[in-house]
Amino acid sequence: MPTIVVFSHLRWDFVFxxxxxxxxxxxQHYPVLFVEEPEYDAGAPFMQRSQPAPNITVCRAHTPxxxxxxxxxxxxxxxxxxxxxxxxGEEVIAWFYTPMALPLLQALQPALVVYDCMDELASFKNxxxxxxxxESALLNIADLVFAGGPSLYEAKKHRHPSVHxxxxxxxxxxxxxxxxRGRSHPQQEGIPHPRLxxxxxxxxxxxxxxxxxxxxxxxxxxIVLAGPIVKIDQERLPRRPNIHYLGQQPYxxxxxxxxxxxxxxxxxxxxxxxxxxxxxxxxxxxxxxxPIVGTPIADVVKPYGHVxxxxxxxxxxxxxxxxxxxxxxxxxxxMVEAMRTIVAATSWNNTATRMRELMDAxxxxxxxxxxxxxxxxxxxxxxxxxAQRAGKVNPLRTNEAVADxxxxxxxxxxx
Numbered sequence: 231m232p233t234i235v236v237f238s239h240l241r242w243d244f245v246f247x248x249x250x251x252x253x254x255x256x257x258q259h260y261p262v263l264f265v266e267e268p269e270y271d272a273g274a275p276f277m278q279r280s281q282p283a284p285n286i287t288v289c290r291a292h293t294p295x296x297x298x299x300x301x302x303x304x305x306x307x308x309x310x311x312x313x314x315x316x317x318x319g320e321e322v323i324a325w326f327y328t329p330m331a332l333p334l335l336q337a338l339q340p341a342l343v344v345y346d347c348m349d350e351l352a353s354f355k356n357x358x359x360x361x362x363x364x365e366s367a368l369l370n371i372a373d374l375v376f377a378g379g380p381s382l383y384e385a386k387k388h389r390h391p392s393v394h395x396x397x398x399x400x401x402x403x404x405x406x407x408x409x410x411r412g413r414s415h416p417q418q419e420g421i422p423h424p425r426l427x428x429x430x431x432x433x434x435x436x437x438x439x440x441x442x443x444x445x446x447x448x449x450x451x452x453i454v455l456a457g458p459i460v461k462i463d464q465e466r467l468p469r470r471p472n473i474h475y476l477g478q479q480p481y482x483x484x485x486x487x488x489x490x491x492x493x494x495x496x497x498x499x500x501x502x503x504x505x506x507x508x509x510x511x512x513x514x515x516x517x518x519x520x521p522i523v524g525t526p527i528a529d530v531v532k533p534y535g536h537v538x539x540x541x542x543x544x545x546x547x548x549x550x551x552x553x554x555x556x557x558x559x560x561x562x563x564x565m566v567e568a569m570r571t572i573v574a575a576t577s578w579n580n581t582a583t584r585m586r587e588l589m590d591a592x593x594x595x596x597x598x599x600x601x602x603x604x605x606x607x608x609x610x611x612x613x614x615x616x617a618q619r620a621g622k623v624n625p626l627r628t629n630e631a632v633a634d635x636x637x638x639x640x641x642x643x644x645x
Contacts, residue, residue: 232321233261235312235338237331239299239351241266242288245431245458246481247510248348248378248398249327255582257285260323263315265331266290267299268308277311289315299358300330313337323589326372329364335371342592343371347386348378350506355434355461373592376585379508379529394588397529398510399578404481405517408488415486417476418454424555426523427454427491429484430511433461437499437525442468443544444497444551451551453495456487488518493554496524496538497547512538513576516569521554521562523547537568 234256238249242264253262264286271292278290291311297303312334316322324340326332327348335343345368352361369375375393377383383395407413418425432455445453449472456476459467479487494515498504508529515522522538524530531540539554541547557565
């Protein structure tokens, strides 16, 4: 049975999202080694291992190097530790969430390389300078590319011959718990109604000015924001009596939050960081059958604009929230029926199954299968050479010579 070795820029115990959903399901069929970015430790380098879920081992290297992430300075220490993750002779599937870890591929000699592109990381704040170059190299090397939404698929489909669109999905049973409106989250028990809520990472994709304007326009509304604050100046976050920051919440607590909300919010900024996002929470909100108001994110407007109230600017956002709170029973019933239809046609289980089918059907990666693994760490120079060659071509231009492959999508995510 192959072992999946995952390289991730996100920690397993961060917000429970796409990687955790997919890998916890794939772990029913493969051992999964989830390799996180290294952590600084003044002592001798070592690999810390933990098992947060069945058949999943989280591997976090500790090194005496301050450089963040999968930085070049970390590579010489990481290479031998990565080489020891899977025993010699054991087949490995390399799975990437960040192209920055690409030089570590030489330590594995995998039978299959998968790039699950869940975000356009180069559009985020302060991306590593080598990111675009390494992504081009990864696209040259990968056997399969999974795109996390329609916009990402459109951006990648000409750059690789086997790109498949797998938008965010939903664990309906988990979020259906919120239909019991008697559920309660202790941190919001004292907050009066109406409650308008958002959960997720508060970073450069979050629009603090929009939230501030909404809270100012309707001081009787209570705005509940649940999530970690990352890469955003604390001074930019609005502070009003009717805005409540609950901090990061465990996945298990999200239905309790939703059960106490009147409207679900998606106050995303419209900028480079949100150009390609496919928010997981939109389907989770739908599973809870609550009105949703969001900004015009492309991967929300096109498939879900008939269910989500889309608002561009503070005045429209306030008006959309007013309309959501004032829905008649008939309007709410039509909304609920539409939401049920959408979420009934998608699941993380189906997504993981389809990905597994593609992995099983993929031809062997001959270049690396020709040489059996020895357990020795190969130098990163070969991968870097590929990146340098790829860097001679503008990585943002599409390669029209590559055939356009159709998206692999579930029916509910189209249109």
